[in-house]
Amino acid sequence: MTDIGRLVRDIADEMRGAEERGEVATYIPPLARIDPRQFGLCVVMADGEIHAAGDSEELFSIQSVSKVFALTQALGKVGDTLWRRVGREPSGTPFNSIVQLEREEGVPRNPFINAGALVVADINLAGHEPRVAIGELLRFMRYLADDDTIIIDEAVARAEQATGFRNIALANYMKAFGNITHPPELTLGVYFHQCAIAMSCRQLAMAGRFLMHGGFYEPGGPRVVSGQRARRINALMLTCGHYDASGDFAFRVGLPGKSGVGGGILAIAPGKAAIAVWSPGLNANGNSLLGTLALERLTEATGWSVFAR
Amino acid sequence: MTDIGRLVRDIADEMRGAEERGEVATYIPPLARIDPRQFGLCVVMADGEIHAAGDSEELFSIQSVSKVFALTQALGKVGDTLWRRVGREPSGTPFNSIVQLEREEGVPRNPFINAGALVVADINLAGHEPRVAIGELLRFMRYLADDDTIIIDEAVARAEQATGFRNIALANYMKAFGNITHPPELTLGVYFHQCAIAMSCRQLAMAGRFLMHGGFYEPGGPRVVSGQRARRINALMLTCGHYDASGDFAFRVGLPGKSGVGGGILAIAPGKAAIAVWSPGLNANGNSLLGTLALERLTEATGWSVFAR
Amino acid sequence: MTDIGRLVRDIADEMRGAEERGEVATYIPPLARIDPRQFGLCVVMADGEIHAAGDSEELFSIQSVSKVFALTQALGKVGDTLWRRVGREPSGTPFNSIVQLEREEGVPRNPFINAGALVVADINLAGHEPRVAIGELLRFMRYLADDDTIIIDEAVARAEQATGFRNIALANYMKAFGNITHPPELTLGVYFHQCAIAMSCRQLAMAGRFLMHGGFYEPGGPRVVSGQRARRINALMLTCGHYDASGDFAFRVGLPGKSGVGGGILAIAPGKAAIAVWSPGLNANGNSLLGTLALERLTEATGWSVFAR
Amino acid sequence: MTDIGRLVRDIADEMRGAEERGEVATYIPPLARIDPRQFGLCVVMADGEIHAAGDSEELFSIQSVSKVFALTQALGKVGDTLWRRVGREPSGTPFNSIVQLEREEGVPRNPFINAGALVVADINLAGHEPRVAIGELLRFMRYLADDDTIIIDEAVARAEQATGFRNIALANYMKAFGNITHPPELTLGVYFHQCAIAMSCRQLAMAGRFLMHGGFYEPGGPRVVSGQRARRINALMLTCGHYDASGDFAFRVGLPGKSGVGGGILAIAPGKAAIAVWSPGLNANGNSLLGTLALERLTEATGWSVFAR
Incomplete structure (x- = not known):
C-alpha cells in the first residue's frame, strides 16, 4: 500500500x-x-x-477555485433553477471568451468560466448588499475549512476591480440579455471579492x-x-x-x-x-x-x- | 446490496x-x-x-460507438504521436462542426467528433487497402467481444457513402491542411464501414x-x-x-x-x-x-x- | 431631364x-x-x-448617422494614424457583434459599427472633458449644416446611458485590449451624446x-x-x-x-x-x-x- | 485633361x-x-x-475574375431567383472561410467567394454535361471580348482539380445543405475549368x-x-x-x-x-x-x- x-x-x-x-x-x-x-x-x-x-x-x-464554493452556495439558494441561467457544458474556447455568449444569447456555457461565475455571483447577491453576500460566502468557506481565520485580501480585490475590464464587459454584456439582474457593478463587486479570498x-x-x-x-x-x-x-x-x-x-x-x-x-x-x-x-x-x-x-x-x- | x-x-x-x-x-x-x-x-x-x-x-x-475501438486500435499503431494530429478537448459545438477545424488549422478537437474519427481512420488505414484496415478493426471487435459473428452491415455502409457529404467535406478540408494522408475517398471508405458495424x-x-x-x-x-x-x-x-x-x-x-x-x-x-x-x-x-x-x-x-x- | x-x-x-x-x-x-x-x-x-x-x-x-461626422472630426485630429486603431472592412456580422473584437484583439472592423465608433469617440475625447469633446462635435455639425439651432436631446442621451449595457460591454472589452485610452465611462459619455443629436x-x-x-x-x-x-x-x-x-x-x-x-x-x-x-x-x-x-x-x-x- | x-x-x-x-x-x-x-x-x-x-x-x-462573367451568365439563366441560393453581403472573413456556411446553413454570403461561385457554377451546369456548361461560358467570354482565341489552360484546370481539397470540401458541405444540386464533382469540374481560362x-x-x-x-x-x-x-x-x-x-x-x-x-x-x-x-x-x-x-x-x- x-x-x-x-x-x-x-x-x-x-x-x-x-x-x-x-x-x-x-x-x-x-x-x-x-x-x-x-x-x-x-x-x-x-x-x-x-x-x-x-x-x-x-x-x-484562490481566485477561480472560489467558483466551486460560490456555485455550491448558489445551488443552496435557488436549486436546479440555476441551470436556466447557466449551462453545464465545457466551453471549448478560452476562459474569457465572449463569443459563445453572443451565440447563446447571454447564457454562459458553465458556472466555471468567468461569465458563468458572474451569473452565480448575481444569484448569491440576491437583493443583498454586496458586502452581505460576500460575507455569507466567507462564513461558508470558514465553516467548510473549519477555520475562522480565512479572510479576503482587499488589495487583490481592489486591483481586480481596477483592471477587470474584461469581466466588466462580460457582466454588462449579459445584463444586455437580461441574465444579470443587479446593477453590473454590484455583481462585479461580489465576484471580485470572492476571487480575492486568501x-x-x-x-x-x-x-x-x-x-x-x-x-x-x-x-x-x-x-x-x-x-x-x-x-x-x-x-x-x-x-x-x-x-x-x-x-x-x-x-x-x-x-x-x-x-x-x-x-x-x-x-x-x-x-x-x-x-x-x-x-x-x-x-x-x-x-x-x-x-x-x-x-x-x-x-x-x-x-x-x-x-x- | x-x-x-x-x-x-x-x-x-x-x-x-x-x-x-x-x-x-x-x-x-x-x-x-x-x-x-x-x-x-x-x-x-x-x-x-x-x-x-x-x-x-x-x-x-453501432455508428459512433465504433470510434472508441478505432481509437484504441490507432493508439496501438502509433502511440501518443496520435495526439499531434488530434486534440483531446471537448468540442463545445455540434458534432459535425467544421468551424473549429478552420480556427485550429485542420486539427480536430478530439477523436470522438467526426473530424477526429476521420483522422483516426486515416491512421488505421496506414498504407493498407481500405478493406484490409476495416477487416483488422472487425477482427479486433470480434476478439474483444469474444464473438466471431460480428459483421458489417453493407447496406448501411453504402447508404452512408451515398449521403455522407458532410463527412466528405470534413475529410477534404483536413486534407487541405495535410491532416489526412491518404486520398480522402479511401479514408472515408474505412470510416463509413466502421460506422456500419452491427x-x-x-x-x-x-x-x-x-x-x-x-x-x-x-x-x-x-x-x-x-x-x-x-x-x-x-x-x-x-x-x-x-x-x-x-x-x-x-x-x-x-x-x-x-x-x-x-x-x-x-x-x-x-x-x-x-x-x-x-x-x-x-x-x-x-x-x-x-x-x-x-x-x-x-x-x-x-x-x-x-x-x- | x-x-x-x-x-x-x-x-x-x-x-x-x-x-x-x-x-x-x-x-x-x-x-x-x-x-x-x-x-x-x-x-x-x-x-x-x-x-x-x-x-x-x-x-x-440621428443616432449612428453621427458616426460619419465624428469620423471626419477624428481624422482631422489624428489623420490616417486612426487606421491603426480601427479597420476599414465590412463587418459581415450584426452591428453589435463582439465576436470579431475577440478574434481581432480589440480592433474594430470599421468606424461605423458601434465598437469602431467608440474608438472614434475616444480619439475625439483626446484628454478633454467629455462635454468639451461633444461641444466641439456639435459646433462642427452646426457649421456644416449652417444652422446654429442643432442641439442634443438630453432625454435620449440619458436613456442611452441607462440602458446601453452592450455598448458599455464593448468599451470595456476594448479597454482590456488597450484600444480605449480614457476611462470607459467618459468615452461612452461622448458616444451616447453624439448619438442623441437631433x-x-x-x-x-x-x-x-x-x-x-x-x-x-x-x-x-x-x-x-x-x-x-x-x-x-x-x-x-x-x-x-x-x-x-x-x-x-x-x-x-x-x-x-x-x-x-x-x-x-x-x-x-x-x-x-x-x-x-x-x-x-x-x-x-x-x-x-x-x-x-x-x-x-x-x-x-x-x-x-x-x-x- | x-x-x-x-x-x-x-x-x-x-x-x-x-x-x-x-x-x-x-x-x-x-x-x-x-x-x-x-x-x-x-x-x-x-x-x-x-x-x-x-x-x-x-x-x-484569370482565376476568380471569371466569377464576374459566370455570375452574369447565371443571372441570365435564372434571374433574381439566384439570390435565394447566394447572399450579396461582404464576407468579412478570409475568402475560403467555411465558418459562415455553417452559421448560414449552406448559403454563401456572396457570389464572389469560392462557395458562392460554386453555387453559381452549379446554376450554370443546369443539367448539362460539364463540358457543355464550360463551353457556353467560354463562348460568352469570346463574344464579350470580341476574340475567338480565348481558351482554357487545361494544365491549370488539371492542377486545380488535383489539389483543390478545400473547394471539394466547400461543394460537399453545401451539398449536405442541399445548395449544390448536381453531384459535387461535376459542379467542381465546371468551376475548376472556369478558373483556368487564360x-x-x-x-x-x-x-x-x-x-x-x-x-x-x-x-x-x-x-x-x-x-x-x-x-x-x-x-x-x-x-x-x-x-x-x-x-x-x-x-x-x-x-x-x-x-x-x-x-x-x-x-x-x-x-x-x-x-x-x-x-x-x-x-x-x-x-x-x-x-x-x-x-x-x-x-x-x-x-x-x-x-x-
Missing part, C-alpha cells in the same frame, strides 16, 4: 527543484509580485488524516472535504449538500474545471479539479481524498504548471483516478 | 412502456426504418456475470470489458492496453463522448460513455461494469433518449458514478 | 400611404414613442437648390454637402477635408454604412449612405446631391424601411447610382 | 521597376512557375479607344466593357444585360470583389473590381473605362500587389473613383 505521507513529501521535493515553473500571472500587481519558487501540497484523507508538504501553510489568492493549501483541502464525502461535512457529520449534488459538482469540475484544458486535465490527472490563476488547484478523489496544491507559475493554458504535474504524479502513484478500476 | 439483474429488468420494463421515445435518425433509409419501440440493455459485471433485458440480442448499427447490446458490453478492467481483456487475462491508456480512453469518453452534450451526460449519468446515432451507448463503470444500452429514438442532442435515461436510473440505483464516494 | 422637386414630392406621397412601415426601435422610451407614420425627405443639389417633402423639418435622433432631414442633408462636393463646404467655399478624404469617407459609407446589410444597400440603392436606428439615412451622390431621408420604422436589418425604399426609387429615377454610367 | 495613354505607360514604367512585387501563388505548379517581373495594363475607354502598356498581351490565368489584359478589359456601358455591349450595340443588372454587378464587385480586403480596395481605389489569384484584376469606371491589370505577385490579402497599386495611381490621376464628384 502506498505511504501517502511519504509520497506527498517526495512530490514536494521534486517540485521544489523543478527548473521549468511556468509564468506567474501579471495582470494585477499583487499577483505579479508572488515568488514563483513556492510550492505547497496538502492531502486530506477520507479518515481525516492530513498529509502536507512544502509551502502548504502559505496563503495564496487561503492555504491546508485550508483549501479542508474546505473541499464535502465533495470527497458525498456531500457530508465529514464522515458521520452533517450534510452540506445531497449526494447527487456532490456528484454533480464533481462532474462539472471534471468537465469544465480547467477552462479549455479541462480535457487535458481529465486525460492526465483523472480527477475532478478546479484551478485558479493564483496557481491553486483543488482536486477531489471521491471517497478517498481532498487535495489542494499551489504553485504560482502557470502553463500556457493558465493553470498551475507544477500543480498539475504534482497531481499527475499523485494519481499515477495512488491509482486515485476516477477512471481507474 | 443492489440486485443488478432485477434492476436491469426493471429498467427495461420501464423503458418498454415509455411514451416519449425521441426521434429515430432519418438521414439514411436503413436507420430510418428501425422500429423505435425497441430497447435493450446489457451489463457485464467485473466478475463476468451478465445481466441483460429487453432487446439485448438485437443487432443495431452489434447487439451483449456484444457491445462484452467488447467494452477491457475499459472496465484497467486495460486487461478480463481478470487474469491478457492486456489489451496499458492501465494508463485504459484510464485515458475512459477520460476521453467522459469529456467528449456525447458531442456537445458530454457535460450533461457526465452531470446526469456520471460514467464514461460513447453514443452513436443508431441509438446505442457504451458506458464504463471502471472496476465494476461494462454497460451497453440501445434504443433508436434520439434526444435533441442526437443521443439515445431512453438509453441516457436508463443509464441515469442505473447509476442512481447502483452508485456507480465515478463521481460518487 | 428629371424634375427632382416633383420626384421628391411623388416619393413622399407614395411613402406617406405605405402600409408596411417596419418597426420603430424600442430599446429606449424616447425612440419607442415616435409616431411611425412620419416620413421626410430632403435633397440638396450640387448647385445648392433644395428639394424637400413630407416631414422634412421634423427633428429626429436634426431634421434638411439639416442633415445640408451637413452632408461636403461629401458631395469633394471635400469643399460648397462650390467655391472653403475645404472641410481633402478630396481624397471625402472620397474615402464615401467609400466607407458604401461598404460599411448599413452594418451587415451594406451589400444589400449598395446593390439596391447604389450610393454611399449611413443609417441610424432613429430611422434616418444620409446618402451622397458625389457631384450631384446630398440626401437625407427619415422614417422611424426599421426593416429586419435595423435600417429605415421606407427610407431605404425611397432612396431606391430616387436613384432608379435619377440614375444617380455611383455604379451607373 | 489627363493624357490617359501617357499615364498608362508611366504607370507601367513605374511598376516595371518596383522592388516589392509580392508573392506569386504557389498552390499549383503552373502558377508557381510564373515570372513575377511581369506587369500588364490595358484601359478601354468609353469611346472604344484602347491604351495598353507592359505585358498587356501576355496570357494569364486571357490577356487586353482581352479582359474588352470583356468588361458591358459593365462600363450600363449593360450594352458597346455604345449603340446590343444589350448584354439590363442597366439595373450592370449597376448591381458593379455594386457587388465593389463590396465583395476582393474578399476580406474589399473595403480596403474601395477605400484606396474607389472602383468596382474583381481580383484573381493569378494576379489579374478587372476594374470598372462606369461610363468612363474598363480596366484590366495583371502582375503575378500577391499582397497579404491574396490580391495583386502591383495591380492594386497601379489602379490606385490611375484613379488618383484621373479622378475616376466612383466616390469622387
Whole structure:
C-alpha cells in the first residue's frame, strides 16, 4: 500500500527543484509580485488524516477555485433553477471568451468560466448588499475549512476591480440579455471579492472535504449538500474545471479539479481524498504548471483516478 | 446490496412502456426504418456475470460507438504521436462542426467528433487497402467481444457513402491542411464501414470489458492496453463522448460513455461494469433518449458514478 | 431631364400611404414613442437648390448617422494614424457583434459599427472633458449644416446611458485590449451624446454637402477635408454604412449612405446631391424601411447610382 | 485633361521597376512557375479607344475574375431567383472561410467567394454535361471580348482539380445543405475549368466593357444585360470583389473590381473605362500587389473613383 505521507513529501521535493515553473500571472500587481519558487501540497484523507508538504501553510489568492464554493452556495439558494441561467457544458474556447455568449444569447456555457461565475455571483447577491453576500460566502468557506481565520485580501480585490475590464464587459454584456439582474457593478463587486479570498493549501483541502464525502461535512457529520449534488459538482469540475484544458486535465490527472490563476488547484478523489496544491507559475493554458504535474504524479502513484478500476 | 439483474429488468420494463421515445435518425433509409419501440440493455459485471433485458440480442448499427475501438486500435499503431494530429478537448459545438477545424488549422478537437474519427481512420488505414484496415478493426471487435459473428452491415455502409457529404467535406478540408494522408475517398471508405458495424447490446458490453478492467481483456487475462491508456480512453469518453452534450451526460449519468446515432451507448463503470444500452429514438442532442435515461436510473440505483464516494 | 422637386414630392406621397412601415426601435422610451407614420425627405443639389417633402423639418435622433461626422472630426485630429486603431472592412456580422473584437484583439472592423465608433469617440475625447469633446462635435455639425439651432436631446442621451449595457460591454472589452485610452465611462459619455443629436432631414442633408462636393463646404467655399478624404469617407459609407446589410444597400440603392436606428439615412451622390431621408420604422436589418425604399426609387429615377454610367 | 495613354505607360514604367512585387501563388505548379517581373495594363475607354502598356498581351490565368462573367451568365439563366441560393453581403472573413456556411446553413454570403461561385457554377451546369456548361461560358467570354482565341489552360484546370481539397470540401458541405444540386464533382469540374481560362489584359478589359456601358455591349450595340443588372454587378464587385480586403480596395481605389489569384484584376469606371491589370505577385490579402497599386495611381490621376464628384 502506498505511504501517502511519504509520497506527498517526495512530490514536494521534486517540485521544489523543478527548473521549468511556468509564468506567474501579471495582470494585477499583487499577483505579479508572488515568488514563483513556492510550492505547497496538502492531502486530506477520507479518515481525516492530513498529509502536507512544502509551502502548504502559505496563503495564496484562490481566485477561480472560489467558483466551486460560490456555485455550491448558489445551488443552496435557488436549486436546479440555476441551470436556466447557466449551462453545464465545457466551453471549448478560452476562459474569457465572449463569443459563445453572443451565440447563446447571454447564457454562459458553465458556472466555471468567468461569465458563468458572474451569473452565480448575481444569484448569491440576491437583493443583498454586496458586502452581505460576500460575507455569507466567507462564513461558508470558514465553516467548510473549519477555520475562522480565512479572510479576503482587499488589495487583490481592489486591483481586480481596477483592471477587470474584461469581466466588466462580460457582466454588462449579459445584463444586455437580461441574465444579470443587479446593477453590473454590484455583481462585479461580489465576484471580485470572492476571487480575492486568501487561503492555504491546508485550508483549501479542508474546505473541499464535502465533495470527497458525498456531500457530508465529514464522515458521520452533517450534510452540506445531497449526494447527487456532490456528484454533480464533481462532474462539472471534471468537465469544465480547467477552462479549455479541462480535457487535458481529465486525460492526465483523472480527477475532478478546479484551478485558479493564483496557481491553486483543488482536486477531489471521491471517497478517498481532498487535495489542494499551489504553485504560482502557470502553463500556457493558465493553470498551475507544477500543480498539475504534482497531481499527475499523485494519481499515477495512488491509482486515485476516477477512471481507474 | 443492489440486485443488478432485477434492476436491469426493471429498467427495461420501464423503458418498454415509455411514451416519449425521441426521434429515430432519418438521414439514411436503413436507420430510418428501425422500429423505435425497441430497447435493450446489457451489463457485464467485473466478475463476468451478465445481466441483460429487453432487446439485448438485437443487432443495431453501432455508428459512433465504433470510434472508441478505432481509437484504441490507432493508439496501438502509433502511440501518443496520435495526439499531434488530434486534440483531446471537448468540442463545445455540434458534432459535425467544421468551424473549429478552420480556427485550429485542420486539427480536430478530439477523436470522438467526426473530424477526429476521420483522422483516426486515416491512421488505421496506414498504407493498407481500405478493406484490409476495416477487416483488422472487425477482427479486433470480434476478439474483444469474444464473438466471431460480428459483421458489417453493407447496406448501411453504402447508404452512408451515398449521403455522407458532410463527412466528405470534413475529410477534404483536413486534407487541405495535410491532416489526412491518404486520398480522402479511401479514408472515408474505412470510416463509413466502421460506422456500419452491427452489434447487439451483449456484444457491445462484452467488447467494452477491457475499459472496465484497467486495460486487461478480463481478470487474469491478457492486456489489451496499458492501465494508463485504459484510464485515458475512459477520460476521453467522459469529456467528449456525447458531442456537445458530454457535460450533461457526465452531470446526469456520471460514467464514461460513447453514443452513436443508431441509438446505442457504451458506458464504463471502471472496476465494476461494462454497460451497453440501445434504443433508436434520439434526444435533441442526437443521443439515445431512453438509453441516457436508463443509464441515469442505473447509476442512481447502483452508485456507480465515478463521481460518487 | 428629371424634375427632382416633383420626384421628391411623388416619393413622399407614395411613402406617406405605405402600409408596411417596419418597426420603430424600442430599446429606449424616447425612440419607442415616435409616431411611425412620419416620413421626410430632403435633397440638396450640387448647385445648392433644395428639394424637400413630407416631414422634412421634423427633428429626429440621428443616432449612428453621427458616426460619419465624428469620423471626419477624428481624422482631422489624428489623420490616417486612426487606421491603426480601427479597420476599414465590412463587418459581415450584426452591428453589435463582439465576436470579431475577440478574434481581432480589440480592433474594430470599421468606424461605423458601434465598437469602431467608440474608438472614434475616444480619439475625439483626446484628454478633454467629455462635454468639451461633444461641444466641439456639435459646433462642427452646426457649421456644416449652417444652422446654429442643432442641439442634443438630453432625454435620449440619458436613456442611452441607462440602458446601453452592450455598448458599455464593448468599451470595456476594448479597454482590456488597450484600444480605449480614457476611462470607459467618459468615452461612452461622448458616444451616447453624439448619438442623441437631433436634426431634421434638411439639416442633415445640408451637413452632408461636403461629401458631395469633394471635400469643399460648397462650390467655391472653403475645404472641410481633402478630396481624397471625402472620397474615402464615401467609400466607407458604401461598404460599411448599413452594418451587415451594406451589400444589400449598395446593390439596391447604389450610393454611399449611413443609417441610424432613429430611422434616418444620409446618402451622397458625389457631384450631384446630398440626401437625407427619415422614417422611424426599421426593416429586419435595423435600417429605415421606407427610407431605404425611397432612396431606391430616387436613384432608379435619377440614375444617380455611383455604379451607373 | 489627363493624357490617359501617357499615364498608362508611366504607370507601367513605374511598376516595371518596383522592388516589392509580392508573392506569386504557389498552390499549383503552373502558377508557381510564373515570372513575377511581369506587369500588364490595358484601359478601354468609353469611346472604344484602347491604351495598353507592359505585358498587356501576355496570357494569364484569370482565376476568380471569371466569377464576374459566370455570375452574369447565371443571372441570365435564372434571374433574381439566384439570390435565394447566394447572399450579396461582404464576407468579412478570409475568402475560403467555411465558418459562415455553417452559421448560414449552406448559403454563401456572396457570389464572389469560392462557395458562392460554386453555387453559381452549379446554376450554370443546369443539367448539362460539364463540358457543355464550360463551353457556353467560354463562348460568352469570346463574344464579350470580341476574340475567338480565348481558351482554357487545361494544365491549370488539371492542377486545380488535383489539389483543390478545400473547394471539394466547400461543394460537399453545401451539398449536405442541399445548395449544390448536381453531384459535387461535376459542379467542381465546371468551376475548376472556369478558373483556368487564360486571357490577356487586353482581352479582359474588352470583356468588361458591358459593365462600363450600363449593360450594352458597346455604345449603340446590343444589350448584354439590363442597366439595373450592370449597376448591381458593379455594386457587388465593389463590396465583395476582393474578399476580406474589399473595403480596403474601395477605400484606396474607389472602383468596382474583381481580383484573381493569378494576379489579374478587372476594374470598372462606369461610363468612363474598363480596366484590366495583371502582375503575378500577391499582397497579404491574396490580391495583386502591383495591380492594386497601379489602379490606385490611375484613379488618383484621373479622378475616376466612383466616390469622387
